[in-house]
Amino acid sequence: MATESAAADGVPEGLSEPPQAAREIFGERFASAQRYAELLASAGVQRGLIGPREVPRLWDRHVLNCAVLSELLPQGATLCDVGSGAGLPGIPVALARPDVSVTLLEPLLRRTTFLEEVVRELGLTNVTVLRGRAEEMIGKVSVEIVTARAVAPLDRLAGWGMPLLRPYGQMLALKGDTAEQELADSRAALTRLGAVEWSVIPVGESLLGAATRVVQVKAGESPGGVKAATRRAKAARAGRAGGRPAEARGTGRRRR
Ligand SMILES: C[S@@+](CC[C@H](N)C(=O)[O-])C[C@H]1O[C@@H](n2cnc3c(N)ncnc32)[C@H](O)[C@@H]1O
16 A cells, blocks of 8 residues: 555655565566556556556566566567566566567557657666557568457457567467457457467466466568568568668557
């Protein structure tokens, strides 16, 4: 529970004290994680990126619940967080794992503006913010790990995320109680998209008391399937012909 003195010290009203697990997960970057929670609870709420009712449970349900994903990441991995919103799970993962290079992919300007401010304020040198939709990034983003939380049902998410993977990469989707059912419903789509193995992995139980349920989808040699491979090859040819990177191109009309 937030105390009056904490509020007077500049901690946003309603934001709880960080649990002990936060110190263990974030180590040297604990103070940055604390600042991120404060930014979510203040500017994040004011700008409509986080619901006010989420503030008392920001640590458990959002920041730490996302950070424990880092248990599954190989050393020095490249990662794209699709539909990052206010930076979840990408920013907690980047704070917990400075060795991992994180791209926060998000189409809405209001959200990328917030993300850029957070990255600047926290000095996150391992994070890049990229504005756009996942489907526009085939051949432009190529990573070992794609993460996502609360973006789309698994079959649609796989259609967006798998084509961004390198061969033998993996998609990690935070899915909660629907994990098994979504996997069962998505088998055909996953196979078509070049997945060779999938499972539900509980993470973080020893630190948080309750496990975060992660759907892990491993890609084979051609993630995203034949269509994605063709689009990757086209994008590579366009790149060689002097095409500009996605960030530099006009993006047409968008919701803000
Ligand atoms: C419900 S929010 C979840 C945000 C964040 N992942 C979280 O867990 O708090 C879904 C996000 O996905 C983004 N999104 C929707 N369609 C997308 C697409 N095709 N490619 C990338 N992001 C997308 C939205 O702009 C939005 O920020």
